[in-house]
Amino acid sequence: MSQRIQHGARLPDVELAYLDAGQLRTVRPDLIFAGQKAVLIGLPGAFTPTCHAKHLPDFVAAWPKLMASGFDLVAWLSPNDPWTQDAWATMVDPENRLRRFSDGNLAFARAAGLISSASAWFMGERCQRFSMILKDAVVVHLSIEPNDTTLSCTSASAVLEID
Ligand code: BEZ
Numbered sequence: 001m002s003q004r005i006q007h008g009a010r011l012p013d014v015e016l017a018y019l020d021a022g023q024l025r026t027v028r029p030d031l032i033f034a035g036q037k038a039v040l041i042g043l044p045g046a047f048t049p050t051c052h053a054k055h056l057p058d059f060v061a062a063w064p065k066l067m068a069s070g071f072d073l074v075a076w077l078s079p080n081d082p083w084t085q086d087a088w089a090t091m092v093d094p095e096n097r098l099r100r101f102s103d104g105n106l107a108f109a110r111a112a113g114l115i116s117s118a119s120a121w122f123m124g125e126r127c128q129r130f131s132m133i134l135k136d137a138v139v140v141h142l143s144i145e146p147n148d149t150t151l152s153c154t155s156a157s158a159v160l161e162i163d
Contacts, residue, residue, distance in 0.1 A: 004113035011137050012111030016101035019082045029108065033137040038073040039159050040134060042109070044118060044126040044148045046080040046088040053131065054094045055150045063097040064155030069163055075099040078105055079126050086104070103127060111163060116148050131159055 005012070023070055033040070038065035038082040042060060043051040058068075059074055075098060078085060089100055109115050109127035116128040123130050131154040133141040141162050143153040152158070 001111045002111055003113075005139055005142065007139055007157070009074065009139050011134070011139070012034055012108055014107035014111050015105075016077060016103055016108060017074065017082050018099075024082060030137045032075065032099070033073070033134050035136055036072040036134070038069055038134045039071055039074060041076045041154065042073075042103075042114060042127040042130040042132075043078040044116060044129055045123055046078055046084050047060070048121075048123075050129070051078070051087075051152055052092065052147050056088075056098075058156045060093045060097055061158065065160060066156065069160060071159055071163075073099060075101060077101045077103045077108060079103050079109065082134070096124045102159055114137055114144070117161065118148065131155075133159065 011033065013028055013030065015026040015028060029159045043055055045051055057074065063074055080102060081104045085100050085102055103109055106125060114128045114130055116126050117126065118126045129145040131138055133142050143158060145152065145154050
């Protein structure tokens with residue numbers, strides 16, 4: 001497994017995916033986050049209890065505060081396909097406040113050393129639950145939950161406190 005990404009490192013040069021008017025597109029994190037102050041959260045699963053009821057809604061609700069505090073972009077990734085992500089976002093982020101990226105091949109999570117085994121929940125390998133503050137695609141802060149099913153240090157209020 002790769003070493004965990006460190007503060008001061010650039011994001012891994014891997015492909016993430018998203019849907020644009022129903023078409024699958026790929027993009028590299030460097031391009032997404034270049035020139036931006038951003039927060040990126042890692043969600044282990046679409047529709048899973050903590051991701052669905054807590055983590056994603058927490059950032060959707062905090063989006064105005066995050067923008068007011070100087071972030072240009074709030075984004076999330078998860079190890080789901082982009083179609084599942086879009087269906088989920090329709091429910092949880094109907095105003096499309098956050099950008100979403102599929103790490104369905106786990107390329108980002110592997111390269112960043114953020115893989116978690118969720119086989120106990122029949123979910124195979126996933127990303128850990130994390131939040132990152134990025135400046136110009138460089139990691140300036142990284143928080144990882146000690147347990148993927150809980151939300152504490154990776155919440156929006158924790159990001160706003162650090163910033
Ligand atoms: C969740 O509730 O979000 C969750 C459940 C099992 C594994 C990872 C996340």
